[in-house]
Amino acid sequence: MNDTNHHIISYTKLTSVWLTLLALTGLTIWVSGLDLGVNRVWGALAIASLKSGLVIAFFMHMKYEDKLLRWLLFVALLTLAIFIGFTFFDVLYR
Amino acid sequence: MSEQLHRDKSGATLGMWLFLLTELILFGGLFLLYAVYLARYPHEFASGGKELNVVFGAVNTVVLLTSSLLAAMAVTAVQRGAPRTSIRLLLGTIGCALIFLGIKYVEWNEKFGHDIYPSSQRLIKGPQGESVFFSLYFLTTGLHGLHVLIGATLLGFVAVRVQQGRVDSNNNSWLENGALYWHLVDLIWIFIFPLYYLIL
Amino acid sequence: MNPQKLPQSSFWNDTGKTGITSWIFSTDHKRIGLLYFYSVLGFFLIAVCLGLLLRIELMAPGRTIMGPQTYNALFTVHGVIMVFLFIIPGFPGAFGNLIMPIQIGARDVAFPRLNLFSWWLYMLGAVIIITALFTGSGPPDTGWTFYVPFSTRTGTNVSLAVFGVFIIGFSSILTGLNFVTTIHRLRAEGMTWTRLPLFVWSLYATAWVQILATPILGITLALVIAERMLGTGLFDAARGGDPIMYQHLFWIYSHPAVYIMILPAMGVISEIIPVFSRKPVFGYKMIAFSSVAIAAAGSLVWGHHMFTSGMSDTAVLVFSFLTFVVAIPSAIKVFNWVSTLYKGSISLEAPMLFALSFLLLFSIGGLTGLILGAAATDIHVHDTQFVVGHFHYVIFGGSGFAFFGAMHYWLPKFYGRRYKEKPALIAWSMMFVGFNITYFCMMVLGMKGMPRRYYDYLPEFAPLNLASTLGSWLLALGLILLLVNLFRGLLRGEPFSGNPWGGATLEWSVATPPPTENFEEEPVVTHGPYDFKSTGIP
Amino acid sequence: MNPALLTTTDAVDPVFKFIIWACVLLLGGITATVIWFAVRYRRSCAPEPTSQVENNFWLETIWIVLPSILVLAMFYYGWAGYLTLRTVPKAALPVTATARMWSWSFSYANGKTSPKLVVPVGKPVVMNLVSSDIIHGFFLPAFRVKRDVVPGMKNHVWFVADKVGSYDLFCSQYCGKGHSAMITTVEAVPEAEFAAWLEHKEAAGGVKKSDGARLAKEKGCLACHSLDGSRGVGPTFKGLYHKQTTVLQNGRKLTMTVDDAYIRESIRFPNAKIVEGFQPIMPSIGDLKDVEVDTLVEFIKEVK
């Protein structure tokens, strides 16, 4: 509704985000080689979430957007989490 | 009038984000199935994942991340009033998309060569979870590939609009939204990569 | 469509463009609304005739007028058209488009071209579905639920029909995101969230369901097609898949979808009842909030369609519990509507009669929903005619009657002419009586154990089936009378202008019929939507 | 009968009574109020609204709290009844129900099979539900039980008949053309009679040649295959023997003459060769004994 989303993100900032993303990619590959058992899934997911957080915040400008958008994203992710989670009331206890 | 324009721009961003959320949930359906079947067939998923080529997956991740960077820079370029740079960056993004699809093609081809594709004899005869794993793999990467294709086409359109001067530093909804779509494609791959290529 | 000799210039003629292309390429929300209205009504009439044929077949045991394969195809097509082509796009597409922008004081929706595109997608999907009936090896025979593995094995034209539904889902998503953006961005000055008409609130909640749930339908249907075309085996038990997962995915969408059908209907009722009682709606905030609550909680209960499927008992526990939670906001709404009547000045004209009968029919439907929601009782009545009775009460008695109410309430506004009151009352009473006979008998049949989707049945079920069929004829006569009276009136009836019903929402402050621009100048809102006093309405 | 015996009907009916009565009261109250208001405050009687209240905290609280309590009670009873349905009594008699398009077959622990479900009165029965093709539904209205029969899944359901009699058994889950014909009966007989029936073996010498027609009907073949040449879900049996037929094997077309071996294979492994123009939906009838297959083959050969 106002001018907040006219924020211009500098090339340097974008590039450093990109470098971080590459580093995190390396990290997942390394972690997947470790012997963590089930935790490997959660570890991989945690890193993936971190990466997507970066993409959303900087590449997709979410950091500089209205609060509203952040809420919407949150609602959608929550909905998806519920869809998946509630299915497990069936899958886990069958 | 200018007030009207501003409204439109925020509205366009809002609308685009809402659309991205639906795309997220669309893939969410496949991730739901992935979660359920992973819980049921952890071992088959593990051995299936080992058959996927981590190098292809990792290279593709890097390609997509780079393409995303270029798309984000293209937005910055237009905002700074440098349309020519922006077009070059967009072409870079599209180039990355093509590389990605090329690698995907090689990868799928290799799988087909090993008699791995939905309802191939090997999968029908093999252990049950394996067929499920590969079907999910083909469906997810296939749907994702389709999105790469759509995204690249969209960015192509946007590049043309930039060229025509219809996108500039004041009026860049098209470019921003095209880039948003592209980032979404990247975002989904960020999850596909570890879930299919790396886990177990 | 065009009413004869329009009194003054309006969206029908003020752009100087007439003729078919000025309609099907128009980006005016009113024209798109009417496009939706007529296409939706057309499909409704087709499906209603199919419903009538179903009833004729069930009039007596054994073969009456068709064979089992035809019957199966008919109820599938009846269900698919009613759900995906009539009731889901109906309210947002037709009345949402016609009314919502005016009610919030906007010139149009946020993305007018996208709006037109949604209608085109809807028509494309509809054409594909209709094509599926006449090509390939015959119309789909899976039921509107497309349950696997039957739907992946049957030889009928399932893939094409499913693809059509997929496209329609896309159209529904686009409408939803258009509406959310519109309501967030384009409210007129002074139109705060607590001054939004309740119809707009209900559309807002509906739009969220459309956005968040429909993609799941999309992917589910895509998987059915993949299963049929490529043999992915994801739902095939022999290959390690799980047919129950299909049911989860399907109902993750399709339960919230029933709230896409009912929420806007509730919104319509929340408009009609205060206007015809001349009283502010009772508990505005609770009604607005309960729309959102229904939308949210409604996304958590899909499992109640699967109590007998072999799903885990834990899931039965959770989903049964949540189902009851959803009933509470509906109860709040019903009680608030009834209280609005208290000490009002009630005028029993046609829209109000439909609204009041909505109250009763929806209550019956909703209360039978409680029987279905309780785990023990659902086991007995699941997949019986009782369920058929339940959902016709909520869909037809609820959304359908609200749709007819909305037609009588709002269409004169857009035509500048009105229907005759007396035939409308007669039509209403025939439909009300016929409706109850038709569907109450079905519920009793279900209690006695007659399964649904049965082409043939045991002799002990014959008398009630006959009664139900007779009731459906009365219903049909009423509906024909209703439509004839309404459309005759809209085209040639008495002129309708000003604010004869005394509504306080913005659509009654603009010219009748409204001009393309809706408002001569951007309105500034200074009072609530049901503040009849300060609007100067007696 | 046995007073300690809690039947599934006894578990479910009180829940029905409770919920239905609560609903009837609520509905009656709402209807009466609406009609009363509509008459009392009609415009000719009340030209002006006499109140402008827009809300009332206590009233609104009441109708949030009251329905919540009522609804919780319904939930609780519903769940309690459901638990009874799910708790199989010990020493229940196991029977396997096999569902296929579009017939039922029941087999007992001693290997006896029957197209009707025969059960002893007063003794709980637990049904193991097996599907040979797609999803069906095992539905006994008289006992208020129902459970889907899902391929690849081990579903079960129990009930007990407390009176001698014959009860309807329906397929409740839609399964295609013959769905409404997929009905049979439960015969509840006294315990002694049941024991005798269970031990009764088919007359010595096993299946007779003349049993072909009966078998074809009982095993459900005739639901899909006609004897008069008309095309059903499957090809007709009329004139099948020695006919030239085109089949698909692993996606390759093949023309061949129908002989004994082919018919036998078609029955045992229906999906090995698929007749052109038909869907691969024929279930493999798992409980067929070799003699029965022989009899069927002989029978099909005779249909000219």
Ligand code: HEA
């Ligand atoms: C418009 C569509 C619509 C709506 C609004 C509803 C509303 C509800 N439905 Fe319905 N339903 C369908 C459409 C709808 N349904 C369809 C189409 C099917 C079948 C699908 C298929 O299989 O083909 C179905 C099937 C269905 C089932 C599955 C049945 C089965 O197959 O076994 C269940 C089970 O729980 C259920 C429950 C409910 C409940 C609890 C509500 C609640 O939201 C109702 C809430 C309303 C009230 C409670 C009444 C009003 C309130 C009062 C009168 C005040 C007093 C109330 C209290 C004290 C609580 N529905």
Ligand code: HEA
């Ligand atoms: C909006 C939803 C809606 C509506 C309004 C209706 C309306 C009707 N339905 Fe509906 N029905 C469904 C949605 C709906 N149905 C769904 C979702 C199913 C489940 C499908 C499945 O199982 O997969 C179903 C299933 C279903 C069955 C169950 C089939 C079975 O399980 O065996 C039956 C059986 O009687 C039936 C009958 C009717 C009847 C008699 C009407 C009556 O309302 C119709 C009354 C008829 C009229 C009012 C006719 C008026 C005539 C005209 C107006 C003629 C003029 C027209 C022209 C000139 C073109 N329907």
Ligand code: CUA
């Ligand atoms: Cu078997 Cu219906």
Ligand SMILES: [Cu+2]
């Ligand atoms: Cu539901």
